[in-house]
Ligand SMILES: Nc1ncnc2c1ncn2[C@@H]1O[C@H](COP(=O)(O)OP(=O)(O)OP(=O)(O)O)[C@@H](O)[C@H]1O
């Protein structure tokens with residue numbers, strides 16, 4: 200398995216698409232987590248001249264709060280509560296789908312398997328390499344957020360206070376669980392469809408469209424709610440909510456699933472997707 | 487580990503000559519039988535040609551031997567192991583169908599990936615690249631390789647483990663005449679000594695040039711197996727004499743019952759063509775009218791077409 204891990208690591212590390220995804224992820228954090236919000240709060244639109252001073256004061260206070268939310272001390276609140284971090288779910292889904300599906304698209308599954316690793320060994324190596332890159336993407340997201348908030352602090356002459364180490368570790372854990380579930384969903388889809396196109400297409404459709412629709416459907420019943428408690432999106436927002444809101448004016452909406460349960464559910468998803476991938480690889484012919 | 491150590495000397499004593507052995511190997515896809523009750527034997531040290539027209543089931547068979555696809559029924563042993571088991575695959579190098587590698591990696595990096603999978607140390611990579619004359623382009627991306635270079639990289643990957651058994655599926659496919667000649671030359675050299683080569687092909691000439699023994703597969707079944715000379719058919723005589731039945735009886739007395747076959751109103755005698763005069767004399771003295779008597783060798787081409795039911799390749 201370690202031999203396969205070495206081989207897989209070489210493949211994923213040297214693949215340009217991996218680093219393109221990393222770059223996109225970095226840019227997403229900077230743009231949607233910081234730059235857009237900052238440019239809005241730092242350059243408020245022109246006010247009508249006849250605006251009463253009270254309203255003006257309120258608006259200034261509001262902007263102040265928004266800027267405050269972008270500072271290093273609110274790093275985790277800003278990244279997780281606003282859903283910025285879950286944008287990365289789509290990125291790691293693609294990463295996972297590529298790790299599995301490309302082997303079929305290129306026909307390299309047979310080349311690799313005939314070298315000797317065995318199907319179990321090969322899959323474990325692959326899963327391990329993917330897991331490592333998922334961790335790296337989580338750290339990259341946190342680093343991108345840290346850099347952005349540091350820049351905001353410099354621009355605003357604000358003092359720099361980082362979240363305690365314990366909170367940072369918790370954030371890494373939340374990130375790994377979330378990305379793990381989404382990344383391995385992509386991985387299992389890549390195995391299932393034996394290619395990248397359908398896996399990425401359907402995976403993204405599920406992540407971006409189906410899950411949101413499910414959340415919005417006005418169905419009131421117990422079984423529907425139990426179903427919703429199982430969706431990846433609900434569990435993702437639940438674990439993200441533990442850091443609270445970056446802005447005291449907004450409170451985080453009540454989540455459907457308790458964070459502890461959500462963490463366990465996401466962990467189980469990682470295991471289930473890995474096992475499904477293994478069963479698919481073990482049972483099917485490689486043609 | 488201990489089991490292997492104990493087994494090895496035993497194997498040597500017995501001198502297990504069979505590198506590949508299949509019994510009743512069958513693969514069905516729905517109603518199509520891609521391979522049907524195949525009994526194949528490949529002996530240690532030989533270059534075995536697996537010959538058959540398009541769609542005969544060659545690739546399907548090789549995939550089964552490598553554990554890539556599971557047989558519907560029957561079984562196979564490769565180097566004494568179950569197909570696809572890491573213990574067996576450790577001693578097998580294979581190039582199945584078209585060479586498939588990671589397009590964004592260089593030839594050398596592709597081999598590094600493969601070497602890691604098989605636990606081969608890295609100096610070997612330069613050796614095999616040298617062997618297939620790809621050293622000069624080792625750092626180019628696989629994507630940019632020509633078909634011939636891709637094919638050679640495939641052979642290089644198959645050689646990484648310095649395998650006891652080399653499985654090559656139509657390795658000259660798509661090569662130009664020089665490329666083909668080079669590849670055949672390489673295969674011949676690789677097949678020298680103890681190494682066994684299992685080579686599939688739909689080209690008679692190729693098999694004739696390279697192989698010690700040939701198995702002919704048609705529509706999923708093995709229709710003949712033997713040396714090239716055997717398959718070509720033994721030397722013989724074609725005799726046309728009237729009345730044919732009497733001629734057959736006389737011929738049977740002369741060369742043996744087994745060796746006489748009727749072929750479109752004529753007789754084919756499997757015997758030394760030198761005996762033509764003697765046979766002629768016997769037929770004539772028995773009062774038969776001999777209208778034709780000539781040596782009848784069968785070209786491998788004819789043998790192949792006959793065996794595979796006239797399918798063109
Ligand atoms: N995955 C599959 N699903 C269905 N049928 C298949 C599959 N793979 C092969 N076949 C069928 O099995 C038969 C044998 O195919 P195979 O690829 O083994 O032939 P081949 O001897 O290698 O031919 P060629 O010389 O063209 O490479 C063909 O009829 C083919 O259509």
Ligand SMILES: [Mg+2]
Pocket residue numbers: 544545546583655656
């Ligand atoms: Mg074929």
